[in-house]
Amino acid sequence: MSLALVVGVLVAGGTFLVLQRGMVRIAFGFVLLGHAANLVLLSAGGAARRGEPLLSIADLATAADPLPQAFVLTAIVIAFAITIYMLTLAGAGEGDDDTEDRR
């Protein structure tokens, strides 16, 4: 339940920021949306079992599902790279970071 609430709050904040005109705000909005997506991925593996998914340490009954964790790790790396790129785009060009002003 708390996971679902956190995802909801993150998506609400992210959606608000992504709908702004400035590129920096859009970038921050995507950081929030990315976190929300990562939490969705994590919750797909179930939140009840939290043991380390290492066969020699934890037994199968308590070990967490390693696959969603691998998904999240991959997604975090990609989101990190894109966030940096978006901030670069916001800084590039002269003047402000407005996305609407085309002329």
Place this chain on the structure above:
Amino acid sequence: MSPALLPLVVIVPLLSAALLAVARHVEVLRRAVLLGVSAFALAFGTVLCFTSWDGVVIAHAVGLWPSGIAIPFVADMFSALMITVTALLTLLCSMFAIVSGDDRRPYFSALVLMLSAGVYGALLTGDLFNLFVFIEVMLLPSYGLIAVLGGRDRLPAGRLYVAMNLLTSTIFVAGVGLVYGTAGTVNIAELAGAAAESSAVAAAASVPLIALSVKAAVVPVHGWLTSTYPATSPALTALFSGLHTKVAVYAIYRIYAVVFDGGTAYTGLILLVLSLTMLVGVFGAVGQESMRSILVFNMVSGIGYILLGVALFGPLGLMAGIFYLVHHMIVKASLLLSTGAIEVSYGTDRLGSVSGIARTEPLIAAAFMGSALSLAGIPPFSGFVGKVAIVKAAVDEQQIAIAVVAVVVSLFSLMSVLKIWRGVFWGRAHEDEVHAVSARRPGALLTHAPRTLALPGLVLTVVTLGIGLGGQGMLVLSEQAAAGLLDVSGYIEAVIGS
């Protein structure tokens, strides 16, 4: 071909991209590697087509992990066909970019190779999460390319492009999470028919499908495409039009056919959306005033045609859709490269800024006219075969209204390309005017386009003519690709049994 060789088509472009990122100042090496690797992928795709003849599916578990854990690379006729066509387009667009000077921009060759690696990976992978990763591998270089190449609108366009694609990727990956949560796997072969059996899986799997529809620019979410593509360079527009939206279309075909088993619950709604896509795209095209905007709007309309195949489903519908997909990729790239040759030489793509191109540039005019007629569906070009197949599939499925829309839309698309013909190719060639226009680009006072710039478009026009005249051959290939989507037992056996 041995299945173990499948990952090569991703590894080779990726490693070459790394090489070119380091050795980017050696022009000969840069060009040779860019063209050589694209030619390699073209040969690879052709061999794959022979390998997957008659429904043979080959699969390789990357890293030799046991099946169920491994990420499978799977090749059947559909993916082999797509790899062949995308490699051909990458090769010709790269040639165009070398002549037009785009490849002198920093990292251009490396980014294009990285992009193509992502495309081939997305076409081969048999895993939903891996599909997300390869789509990102395809998109990240595109973000860089779109921000570097193009006119003064490129930065706003780049920002819009990144924001839109990142949003859909986020939705896609969240959808993959939902699929994993409901079905317990993201392996496409293991998901076969899962959405048809369980409505929870169907709801989860529809989230990635919706994200892919945005990436494919289906109306009403097509606005990002029509406002970003015309802002970049001509070579890049042609490359993106051939690759990006079409990978999304490929994934829609694959997921809908395998995971949903071609469910018919929402066929009416889907057909309505696709009719709107065809109509809005073509009416948008008729209203535009520059060559590339017209062609990009026509692309939206073409997406509607292509996806009709998967909406109608059945052997005939899928065959028609896959045939039209191949035809559309080739023709659209040809048109964008021909008009791009004019834009690069004369410095403008506004209708009416230049005239009489038919006299001064007969090669470009011939290439454009051939592909324009093909786009509109006039025999003997491939568009005729494709449109007849689509209309016949619609009539067979009792969807008369869809058939009527498809015919009406092709008349309007003829009108939109004739608008380009009238605005640019017809009329007298005014030498003074041509000089005045090209003088706007300092250092590029060209009155004629070099022949090598017209060549890529012309090659693709010849290909569409060939597919039109020898329509039976491509129809057989499309039929085999469609059969692989209808009967997925070969696909499943190759992945899970290997």
